[in-house]
Structures are given as C-alpha cells and as structure tokens.
Amino acid sequence: KQEVTQIPAALSVPEGENLVLNCSFTDSAIYNLQWFRQDPGKGLTSLLLIQSSQREQTSGRLNASLDKSSGRSTLYIAASQPGDSATYLCAADNYGQNFVFGPGTRLSVLP
Amino acid sequence: GAVVSQHPSRVICKSGTSVKIECRSLDFQATTMFWYRQFPKQSLMLMATSNEGSKATYEQGVEKDKFLINHASLTLSTLTVTSAHPEDSSFYICSALQGSNTEAFFGQGTRLTVV
Numbered sequence: 001k002q003e004v005t006q007i008p009a010a011l012s013v014p015e016g017e018n019l020v021l022n023c024s025f026t027d028s029a030i031y032n033l034q035w036f037r038q039d040p041g042k043g044l045t046s047l048l049l050i051q052s053s054q055r056e057q058t059s060g061r062l063n064a065s066l067d068k069s070s071g072r073s074t075l076y077i078a079a080s081q082p083g084d085s086a087t088y089l090c091a092a093d094n095y096g097q098n099f100v101f102g103p104g105t106r107l108s109v110l111p
Numbered sequence: 112g113a114v115v116s117q118h119p120s121r122v123i124c125k126s127g128t129s130v131k132i133e134c135r136s137l138d139f140q141a142t143t144m145f146w147y148r149q150f151p152k153q154s155l156m157l158m159a160t161s162n163e164g165s166k167a168t169y170e171q172g173v174e175k176d177k178f179l180i181n182h183a184s185l186t187l188s189t190l191t192v193t194s195a196h197p198e199d200s201s202f203y204i205c206s207a208l209q210g211s212n213t214e215a216f217f218g219q220g221t222r223l224t225v226v
Contacts, residue, residue: 043145046154
C-alpha cells in the first residue's frame with residue numbers, strides 16, 4: 001500500500017529565500033507524481049507533473065525532481081514571494097491504485 | 112485525520128448511460144467539496160466547486176449540464192456524468208473542506224471507463 005509523507009509540515013521563510021519541499025513515497029511503482037498548491041478555501045492548482053520516466057520538470061520559479069529508486073521528490077521554489085504562501089501537496093499516482101496524497105506542507109513567506 | 116469516502120472506486124458503463132459518483136465526509140461536515148478529473152498523462156484538473164445548499168461553480172470548459180453536481184447535505188456531494196461517452200473516461204476525485212479549515216481531505220478516486 002502506497003504511503004506518502006511530506007517534510008516539513010510547515011515552513012515560514014522571509015521573502016526572497018530559496019526553499020525545498022520534500023515528498024517521500026513507499027512504493028516506487030508510480031505512474032506519475034504531481035505537485036499541487038492549495039490556497040485557503042480553494043481547490044487544488046496543479047503545479048508540476050512528473051511522469052515516471054522523467055527526472056524533473058520546471059515551470060517558472062518552480063522545479064520538481066523525481067527519484068523513483070529512492071522514493072523521493074522535491075519541489076524547489078526560487079526567490080520566494082508572499083504570494084507563494086499556501087499549502088503544497090504531492091500526490092503519487094499508482095498504477096491501478098488511484099491517487100495517494102501527502103499531508104502537505106504549509107508555507108508562509110513573510111514580506 | 113478526517114475521512115472522505117468516494118464510491119465507486121471503479122465503474123465501467125455503456126456509452127449513453129449515466130453514472131453517479133458519491134463523495135461522503137464520514138466524520139466531519141463539509142460545507143465545500145471539490146470535484147477533479149484527470150485524463151491519462153495529464154494533471155489533475157478542477158472541474159467544479161460544490162457548496163452545500165447552492166449551485167456548484169464550474170470551471171471554464173466544464174459542461175454543467177453534462178456533469179451534474181448535487182451537494183444536498185453537509186456530508187454528501189454527488190457527481191453524475193450524464194449520457195457518458197468514451198471521451199468521458201477518466202479518473203474523478205473529490206475533496207472536502209472541513210469548515211473554514213484550510214486543509215482538504217481527498218476521496219480515493221473513481222476510475223470511469225465508458226465503453
């Protein structure tokens with residue numbers, strides 16, 4: 001059974017810092033891994049999707065990497081801004097087992 | 112943590128029929144529920160936001176007459192795919208917000224196959 005964990009649970013940083021969010025999964029037989037952002041009271045916003053055959057994806061200031069063998073993915077946010085404050089979720093899409101979400105990392109970027 | 116139950120986990124239906132997917136919050140009241148779908152090799156995308164006792168808010172490009180959402184109670188929201196076609200085959204997942212809490216809890220998802 002797939003289990004997904006995220007570290008840290010919460011993070012508070014001053015504006016401008018580069019930061020890394022970590023995601024770990026127990027079953028490496030994933031179809032893909034996704035990173036999402038959730039703002040208070042809103043639905044998920046998809047940030048990056050990494051297929052199982054890929055090692056990283058980049059979008060603007062965001063870079064996500066995937067290491068299936070070690071069961072890890074990281075989300076790197078460069079030059080953080082107050083508007084980046086949100087909860088960040090990773091989710092492993094297993095073959096035939098649907099989605100398993102991590103508990104999320106609450107990020108606060110202070111002006 | 113709170114539990115959201117989604118049913119069924121898998122369904123195969125014939126083209127032209129309707130399919131109902133249920134999303135229940137088992138141990139909390141959910142004033143807001145979200146419905147998402149994911150096509151193969153694509154990202155999970157928000158379809159609609161469902162608020163208890165009011166009409167759902169659909170995202171651009173989602174047909175509200177095809178994807179009927181009912182959120183009649185604080186613990187149940189349903190998504191009905193009407194007159195399903197093979198192109199509706201997808202993975203559908205719901206999530207529920209616990210009051211004003213920012214944390215959302217996800218159902219297990221439903222894999223719909225229309226043949």
